[in-house]
Amino acid sequence: MRIISRCTLREYWQTHPDAKQPLQAWYTNVKRADWRTPNDVKVSYRNASFVANNRVIFNIKGNSYRLVVAINYEYRIVYIRFIGTHQEYDRIQAATV
Numbered sequence: 618m619r620i621i622s623r624c625t626l627r628e629y630w631q632t633h634p635d636a637k638q639p640l641q642a643w644y645t646n647v648k649r650a651d652w653r654t655p656n657d658v659k660v661s662y663r664n665a666s667f668v669a670n671n672r673v674i675f676n677i678k679g680n681s682y683r684l685v686v687a688i689n690y691e692y693r694i695v696y697i698r699f700i701g702t703h704q705e706y707d708r709i710q711a712a713t714v
Contacts, residue, residue, distance in 0.1 A: 618650050618688075620695045629700045639678040640700075653690055669712040672698065685711050 626644060630637035652658050658665050658673055666674040675684040683706040685699040698714045699706070 618647050618652060618693050618695050620644060620647055620697065622697060625697045625700065633682070636678055636682055636700075639682075640684075643675065643677060643684065647695055651693065652688065652695075653693075655690075658688070672711050672714075674706075674711055685709075685714055 623644060626640045630640050646661065650657070650661060652661075655667055655673075658667075662675060664676055668674065671688050671690070673686050673688055675686070676682075677684050677700075680703070682700060682702060684697070685706075687696040687698050688694070689696070699709055699711070701709075
């Protein structure tokens with residue numbers, strides 16, 4: 618998968634160093650993936666949640682952080698839309714972010 622954009626993750630882990638290793642692991646796994654459907658995502662990440670507009674929510678670092686992405690399955694692109702704590706996540710609309 619092609620991930621847009623890693624720099625968003627990098628900026629986040631610079632202010633939240635405890636998220637660095639889990640975000641790097643997520644990035645590496647997703648980069649190697651070939652997701653064609655939401656079921657493919659579910660095989661890799663059982664706890665991933667799906668909402669409208671092809672948004673997928675991943676729990677990062679044992680549920681300490683939430684990562685929201687939009688996936689274009691046809692072109693194999695993952696767009697990072699949001700990364701934050703649970704409190705920050707509660708203030709957004711994951712389907713429209």
